[in-house]
Amino acid sequence: MSTTVVVVIAVVVVLVVVAVVLGLWQGRRRSALQRRFGPEYERAVSGTGSRRTAERELRERERHHAELPLRDLDPHQRLRYASQWEETQAHFVDQPETATREADQLVTQVMSDRGYPVEDFERRLSDLSVEHASTLEHYRDAHEINLANERGQASTEQLRQALVHYRVLFAELLGEPGGRQVPKTG
Numbered sequence: 534m535s536t537t538v539v540v541v542i543a544v545v546v547v548l549v550v551v552a553v554v555l556g557l558w559q560g561r562r563r564s565a566l567q568r569r570f571g572p573e574y575e576r577a578v579s580g581t582g583s584r585r586t587a588e589r590e591l592r593e594r595e596r597h598h599a600e601l602p603l604r605d606l607d608p609h610q611r612l613r614y615a616s617q618w619e620e621t622q623a624h625f626v627d628q629p630e631t632a633t634r635e636a637d638q639l640v641t642q643v644m645s646d647r648g649y650p651v652e653d654f655e656r657r658l659s660d661l662s663v664e665h666a667s668t669l670e671h672y673r674d675a676h677e678i679n680l681a682n683e684r685g686q687a688s689t690e691q692l693r694q695a696l697v698h699y700r701v702l703f704a705e706l707l708g709e710p711g712g713r714q715v716p717k718t719g
Contacts, residue, residue: 562588563584563588566588566591566592569591569595569663569666570591570662570663570666571666571667572666572667572669572670573591573662573666573669574587574591574666577590577591591662594659594660594662594663595663597659597660598660598663598664601648601649601650601660602648603647603648603649604647604648605647606643606646606647606707610646611707614639614642614643614703614707615707617639618636618639618700618703621635621636621639621696622696625692625693625696629689629692629693630682630687630692632692632696633678633679633682633687633692633695633696633699634679634682634683636675636679636695636696636699636700636703637675637676637679637699639699639703640672640675640699640702640703640706641657643703643706643707644657644661644706647706649661654676657672658672658673661702665702665705665706668701668702668705669702671697671698671699671701671702672698672699672701672702674694674695674698675694675695675696675698675699675702678691678692678694678695678698679695682695
């Protein structure tokens, strides 16, 4: 064999090895994103129309999230918020519209106290998706029902569902340090 043929074969082998290693690395990164973001991963892919774009966006969410000054609630705050949640649920019987607004405000306040920016709903979703991806659909549904409530277009059953949805995220946000959850009320 001539030297040129050997060099060409060596270059091809190196390129194949690099391609395989790169493919494995990308597959691991993709798997890690899918595990971390759960259903939010597929939602991002559907929303962008491209896995590559979605994965870039999800990595950007992780980067932004890492810069947030997030903190756990202290035990006093958790108890105070748990008590406020019980009051909100109690209001639901006589004032479901008001209780739904209170639930939205309470979730937003807990987020703020934990260090999440709360000015923009889409930013909240993006920031929450990094650690709370499994509860985002609940939050989206609750938010949509609350918007209908503000327009006077939500039924009592929808408002009840909103409260249930808010409670899922609320309990997760209120979680004790180390990931243990505060028992659900009501």
